[in-house]
Amino acid sequence: xxxxxxxxxxxxxxxxxxxxxxxxxxxxxxxxxxxxxxxxxxxxxxxxxxxxxxxxxxxxxxxxxxxxxxxxxxxxxxxxxxxxxxxxxxxxxxxxxxxxxxxxxxxxxxxxxxxxxxxxxxxxxxxxxxxxxxxxxxxxxxxxxxxxxxxxxxxxxxxxxxxxxxxxxxxxxxxxxxxxxxxxxxxxxxxxxxxxxxxxxxxxxxxxxxxxxxxxxxxxxxxxxxxxxxxxxxxxxxxxxxxxxxxxxxxxxxxxxxxxxxxxxxxxxxxxxxxxxxxxx
Amino acid sequence: xxxxxxxxxxxxxxxxxxxxxxxxxxxxxxxxxxxxxxxxxxxxxxxxxxxxxxxxxxxxxxxxxxxxxxxxxxxxxxxxxxxxxxxxxxxxxxxxxxxxxxxxxxxxxxxxxxxxxxxxxxxxxxxxxxxxxxxxxxxxxxxxxxxxxxxxxxxxxxxxxxxxxxxxxxxxxxxxxxxxxxxxxxxxxxxxxxxxxxxxxxxxxxxxxxxxxxxxxxxxxxxxxxxxxxxxxxxxxxxxxxxxxxxxxxxxxxxxxxxxxxxxxxxxxxxxxxxxxxxxx
Numbered sequence: 001x002x003x004x005x006x007x008x009x010x011x012x013x014x015x016x017x018x019x020x021x022x023x024x025x026x027x028x029x030x031x032x033x034x035x036x037x038x039x040x041x042x043x044x045x046x047x048x049x050x051x052x053x054x055x056x057x058x059x060x061x062x063x064x065x066x067x068x069x070x071x072x073x074x075x076x077x078x079x080x081x082x083x084x085x086x087x088x089x090x091x092x093x094x095x096x097x098x099x100x101x102x103x104x105x106x107x108x109x110x111x112x113x114x115x116x117x118x119x120x121x122x123x124x125x126x127x128x129x130x131x132x133x134x135x136x137x138x139x140x141x142x143x144x145x146x147x148x149x150x151x152x153x154x155x156x157x158x159x160x161x162x163x164x165x166x167x168x169x170x171x172x173x174x175x176x177x178x179x180x181x182x183x184x185x186x187x188x189x190x191x192x193x194x195x196x197x198x199x200x201x202x203x204x205x206x207x208x209x210x211x212x213x214x215x216x217x218x219x220x221x222x223x224x225x226x227x228x229x230x231x232x233x234x235x236x237x238x239x240x241x242x243x244x245x246x247x248x249x250x251x252x253x254x255x256x257x258x259x260x261x262x263x264x265x266x267x268x269x270x271x272x273x274x275x276x277x278x279x280x281x
Numbered sequence: 282x283x284x285x286x287x288x289x290x291x292x293x294x295x296x297x298x299x300x301x302x303x304x305x306x307x308x309x310x311x312x313x314x315x316x317x318x319x320x321x322x323x324x325x326x327x328x329x330x331x332x333x334x335x336x337x338x339x340x341x342x343x344x345x346x347x348x349x350x351x352x353x354x355x356x357x358x359x360x361x362x363x364x365x366x367x368x369x370x371x372x373x374x375x376x377x378x379x380x381x382x383x384x385x386x387x388x389x390x391x392x393x394x395x396x397x398x399x400x401x402x403x404x405x406x407x408x409x410x411x412x413x414x415x416x417x418x419x420x421x422x423x424x425x426x427x428x429x430x431x432x433x434x435x436x437x438x439x440x441x442x443x444x445x446x447x448x449x450x451x452x453x454x455x456x457x458x459x460x461x462x463x464x465x466x467x468x469x470x471x472x473x474x475x476x477x478x479x480x481x482x483x484x485x486x487x488x489x490x491x492x493x494x495x496x497x498x499x500x501x502x503x504x505x506x507x508x509x510x511x512x513x514x515x516x517x518x519x520x521x522x523x524x525x526x527x528x529x530x531x532x533x534x535x536x537x538x539x540x541x542x543x544x545x546x547x548x549x550x551x552x553x554x555x556x557x558x559x560x561x562x
Contacts, residue, residue: 014502017321019312020517024303026326031300040298042333043326045307048502052323059340076483077503078490117481125483200398202357202406209359221295221329222358236301 004039004240005067005183008060011045012053012072012082013163025071025161025168032172036183038067048073053085061089061156067182068156069172072163074146076125083149086158087133090151094131100138100147101130107145139174143167150178157182190247191238192255196222197264199233207261208235211254217241218254235265285320285521286348286464289341292326293334293353293363294444306352306442306449313453317464319348329354334366342370342437348463349437350453353444355427357406364430367439368414371432375412381419381428382411388426420455424448431459438463471528472519473536477503478545480514488542489516492535498522499535516546 009029015021023045030040041063046052053070060068073082087094105122112120129146132138139148141162148171149160159175161168196204201222208220223234235258239250259265290310296302304326311321322344327333334351341349354363368375386403393401410427413419420429422443429452430441440456442449477485482503489501504515516539520532540546 014500015504015517016308017311017324018315019308019310019321020504022303022305022308023324027297027300027303029300030298034299040300041328043298043304043324045324047322077486078493079502118484123483125486128483202404203399205358205406212359219295221360223296223301236296 004037006041006063006065007033007038007067007069008041008063008065009043010053010056010060010068010070011043011163012048012070012085013045014047014079016045016072017047025163025165028165028169029069029071029172033067033069033183035189036179037189038183041065048079048081050081050084050088053082054088057086057089057158066155066157067179068158070158070160071168074129074149074160074162076123076128076145080128080146082160083132086149086151086160090133090153090158092133092135092151095134096127096130097132097136097138100132101127103138103140103147104129104145107141111145137178139171141167142170142174148175150175152178152182188241188244188247189238190241190244190251191236192251193223194235194237194255194258194262195266196233196235196262197266198262201233204233204235204262207258210261211257214257215239215250215254217247217250220254220258285318287322287344287346288314288319288348288350289322289344289346290324291334291337291341291349291351292324292444293329293351293366294326295328295360297326297353298328306444306446309446309450310350310352310453314348314350314464316470317460318470319464322346329360329362331362331365331369334363335369338367338370338439347436347438348460349439351439351441352449355410355430355441355443357404357409357426361409361427363441364413367430367432367441371414371434371439373414373416373432376415377408377411378413378417378419381413382408384419384421384428385410385426388422392426418459420452420459422448423451423455429456431456433459433463469522469525469528470519471522471525471532472517473532474504475516475518475536475539475543476547477514477516477543478547479543482514485514485516485543488539492538492542495538496520496531496535498528498531501535501539 009026011023011026016023026043033040044056046056070082073080109120111117132149133151137150141147144167146162151158161171212220217240219238221236237254239247241247290307292304292307297304307324314321325337327337351363354361390401392398413430418431422428425448427443432439442452493501498521500519502517518535520528522528
């Protein structure tokens, strides 16, 4: 089983650090990346501070991440400074990109035509969104004004997406075909969840450990919801292998062993997926 | 204006890294800590891996954090390994605590009496929850079975809470009086939000920068929601000072200057708070 490519997520924004906003973007991205066979090893939330952003990116690279997706801080205001941090981490200057400026100009023209903004003038604040790290590729934002930004180079990719969830999701889909190479180390995955028939985590811990030791490439996790709210604890079983049928065989074996030890357990549907472009979850 | 004490949050759990679960705990804690005058400078999410947990705690300390609150990984199952990581970071052995064992024993007796669990036997898995870093203080969990854990010592405090939100919240309230000392550097805070009367971030960026430069101790942030969904961009203004009336004066001055420059702006209610035990938000 080849190791899956490691990805990290970096959410930027003071509103996440004051509790005003829950970081739903990272969970959404984590789900998408996991479904493509990547292993999201860390999520980090930092302030709108280029030094913090650059430090977090450098640390991610040192920890072996091949991909970092940043969310937030791409807009026109003074506190949108994510690309300053990205540029610093990649040791690139921030330079105006003609293609990005064309995207911004066109989007403001569209928004003005729809009376969403008052004018089409590319003010300094709007122009700011066309300044990207040298060598970066702007990605056309289908929802908002700030282009997404893809920085590739020597095995480390940084994708910067806006913080507004609808824009973030739209731009992720734009970027996904460009991430194929960095995600190419992904494995086939098969996963299911079981009702354990018990509310008592401690009762199933030994069984879970035994099955994990017995079946290679299998990860089993109980999903505690608290005794008060869930009298039927769920168990998630995830199997990895180089091809899908092998992953599904491993999953079936683990589920069989769990069922033998937990007689009232009931398995759910099996989902399997890979990182190939034709089978997103 | 004294610098506020820096806190970091460390959420532990693979379900957060696969997108199965959104980390609402960190946002809740961030709101509570911010309201007590602490500055939450970073949120980190890692896997159920003691090495990752220990590394994240060591980094937080190096970055100057006085308090780290961990969530998740305190239960009886094999993948609940947060305290191994905390113990490693604090260079303490994990030892059985009599008081913690008494809490666990009593809770299972209560749950068995209510037929939530089948028996009162303190199995190895249940007993595991009484193993804490040496010198730690167990905190009685009013909702679930795993005690919270407070580790204090030479200016660096680690509070470990369960991942189940209801248990996390209940235990935070139990722990809060014990955090007074580490939060004692907090400042008085006054905050409000304005409707800018504009949907165009770029139009207000220059005004915001000018007001921040003019009024000391004031932080102003626009809150983009996307052009499509919010035609009236909101601005958050936060003022800090050593006493509350000074914070409120600074806030009023900043709001007045913003209102002069953005004629259709409308200010909302002012909230102010401090880290004193008598005035939680």
